[in-house]
Amino acid sequence: MQTTTLRLHTAFRIGEVDPRVFGGFLEHMGRAVYQGVYQPASRHADAEGFRKDVLEALERLRMTVMRYPGGNFVSGYHWEDGVGPREHRPTVRELAWNTIEPNEVGTDEFLSLSRRMRWAPMLAVNLGTGTPEEARNWVEYCNGASGTKYADMRVANGHADPHDVKLWCLGNEMDGPWQLGHVPADQYALRAQQAGKLMKSLDPSIELVVCGSCSPLMPNYMEWDRTVLDYVAGLADYVSLHRYVDNRADDTPDFLAVTNAIDRQIEELDAVCRFVQAKQRTQKRPYLCFDEWNVWYKTYNREGLDPKGDFPRHLIEEIYNLEDALVVAGFLNSFIRHADSVKIANIAQIVNVIAPILTRGDELLIQSIYYVFEMFSKRRNGVALRTSVQGPTYRGTLNGEVHYVDSSAILDGRELKVFVTNRSLQAEAPLEIELSDEAISRVENAELLTGPDAKAANSFEKPHVIRSVEFKDVEINAGKVRVQLPPLSVLAVTLELG
Ligand code: AHR
Helix, strand or coil, X not given: CCCEEEEECCCCEEEECCHHHCEEECCCCCCCCECCCECCCCCCECCCCEEHHHHHHHHCCCCCEEEECCCHHHHHCCHHHHCCCHHHCCCEEECCCCEEECCCCCHHHHHHHHHHHCCEEEEEEXXXXXXXXXXXXXXXXXXCCCCCHHHHHHHHCCCCCCCCCCEEEECCCCCCCCCCCCCCHHHHHHHHHHHHHHHHHHCCCCEEEECCCCXXXXXXXXXXXXXXXXXHCCCCCEEEEEEEECCCCCXXXXXXXXXXXXXXXXXXXXXXXXXXXXXCCXXXXXXXXXXXXXXXXXXXXXXXXXXXXXXXXXXXXXXXXXXXXXXHHHHHHHHHHCCCCEEXXXXXXXECCCCCEEEECCEEEECXXXXXXXXXXCCCCCEEECCEEECCEEEECCCEEEECEEEEEEEECCXXXXXXXXXXXXXXXXXEEEECCCCEEEEEEEEEEECCCCCCECCCCCCCCCEEEECCCCEEECCEEEEEECCCEEEEEEEEEC
16 A cells, blocks of 8 residues: 555644543443442442442543433433432333333432542433423532532432532433434423523533434434524533444445544534524534444344343443444544544443443453543543645545545644554555654654454453554654554554654
């Protein structure tokens, strides 16, 4: 393959990479909470019932924000069921996933876990079957000083100090007909406006995320966003977008070219945000919150859902392979390239349910996508730089033309972090990285992820098929980097300038 040249300039900056782009999502769904982060009967359980092995693995991902408790689950969830003494909490029929919710884990447990993990909590309120007032009461429960009803309820439950939750989502995927309480855009917008006003009156320091279109496949894609923003632009700090991508066609080159579609979705929503901002002549620009993203298509588990069946159910426990890991790198590259508009993003989800980590009894498996998230997350600080790429391209069947090498770059003082993916199935990609105004003097460290073929994946029996390893073959010559990227690989490299 011909050489790809990645040209950068330290003054050509996109914007600070918001650390909250490295967030996660924990839903009361399948085995994410129960048998995921929480399993009092496990030999790994701590005094609070959380699994230490799972938390240690999550710790390495250095996630910054954690969205909770849903997802679809939240649209039927009443937060008061999940607080107070456990023996008084009701077990309820859960209709989003048609299962049972014992409410053993609720607000206080999640917020104590968040403190421990240094996650900024991001709570989603129920705007499906819940009311704006219920949402307002939850803010008081979490953030109110003692002396009023819901704040005192928290104090009585053993939490004298406010939890101080800053990020709140106004519902989940309310444009989806599958969502409990789904309504047309203008009706959701009114609910969101009422709830948002009450919530911000209670605590003006909170930030709000309104539901945008949950997929470009929705019939009212972007029309939904425009309508919602017309009502709530002044209140909304962020608009949400979701994306689950698939390789149902078993067309790996096209699957890997999905970065075009991700870039495009971000740019389309940002355009609507800027349009409404201009129309309303306001200084307030709603930013983007990509609060669910991942690869998801191999497992649906829709059939056979049985409320009287096992609890917790094994729902959408996707096995991730090498090509999925490259696509996860593609999402992260895209978020970095759009650092000026994407301020929060949450990989969906964190354990068992479409997740980088799987548990089986007391065992734990690290999946391919875990390593990619870790490679980026540990190098995330700094300002995103524009990348000018010159090199060979190919055309995906549906996703259009892309460079074989996908890329992003972050500058942090005298450190330059570069992330590159070689999408070729067979060919090595020779790559040069150069800065127009600076020399690159040293490789601080580099990690590579690759594997025997696109479908190779880790399993409990063979857990180390795909993992990141230290990479020594990054050369520096005359202030430029030269490297040969193996086929189907992701490289993250930290370089020193000077
Ligand atoms: O993450 C799984 C589900 O996907 C979420 O509950 C929902 O918001 C989305 O459709």
